[in-house]
Amino acid sequence: MNEHSARIPGQRPPSAPEAGHGEPPAPDPLFTRTDPALGEFTLRPVDPAADAALLHGWVTHPKAVFWLMQDCDLAAVAKESARIAADPFHDAFLGLHNGTPAFLMERYDPAHRELVGIHTAEPGDxxxxxxxxxxxxxxHGFTRAVLTTVMEMLFADPATRRVVVEPDTRNTAVHALNEAVGFEVLRTVSLPAKDARLSTCTRDQFLATRGDHR
Structure with a gap:
């Protein structure tokens, strides 16, 4: 790609129409990876209405303090999920481990969201x-397996050349994980709600860390 498209690389397909009456079918998985030690990981688009209660429990948990949603009620989480679903430069995905919801992943175009004016996005970022x-x-090893799954999904799109992240400077656990899968810290940046470690990982940097974690 020579320029950023209207939607980010590997954008989700339109939802399939309902077949008949009753509950709509669950979204189809977009990516599947089998970990030799932990089993199957899959990702599918977040359903803003159906997944709201589940995600509310996750993002308001003390463990998720760096997501800055501790005080959000259910309606606010559903509204934020709907906003992301309608955004042409932002997506959210629910991750399942052996069929059970286990993680959340967001993907965005840094040329248009989060890092505008801070990071000069290159084609494929x-x-x-x-x-x-x-x-x-x-x-043990579960969170790294999740991050590996996320990275594999992103790099499964040949248009993706580099993954960009901006974790809070205080989030030491994620800094260690990012380093383990190949991220390089560029610098500390000031964002509206946090100071962050702007970091990037190219396809080659990620592949160089794989070893026995394939």
Whole structure:
């Protein structure tokens, strides 16, 4: 690609029409990855109405403090999901682990969202956020497997050349994870709600970290 398209690389397809009456079918998965140790990971588009209660529980949990939605009620979470769904430069995806909802991933075009005026986006740049669901039974290596799945989904689109992230400078756990999958810190930047570590990861940088984590 020589320029940014109206929709970001690998954009979700239009929803399929309902077949008959009753509940609409669940969105089809857009990406599937099998982890040799942990099983199947899939991603599908967020349904703003159907997924609102689930996501509200996740983003208001203390673990999700860096998502800055601790005080949001259910209506606010549903409204934000609907806003993202209607945005031509932003998408949200629900991640499932062996069929059970387990993480949230957002993808955005940094030429138009989040980093406008801060990061000079290049063709093929794709922004990303991710959040794992709160749990009382953490599994070793699970969050890295989620991030690996997210990165594989983004790089499955040949138009994606580089992933861009802007985690809060205080989020030391995600900094370590980002480094583990190949992100390079460019600099600290000031965003409206946080100071962030602007970081990027090229396809080659990501592949160089894979090793036994394929």
């Amino acid at each position: 794709v922004g990303m956020h991710f959040l794992t669901a709160p749990t009382t039974t953490p599994v």
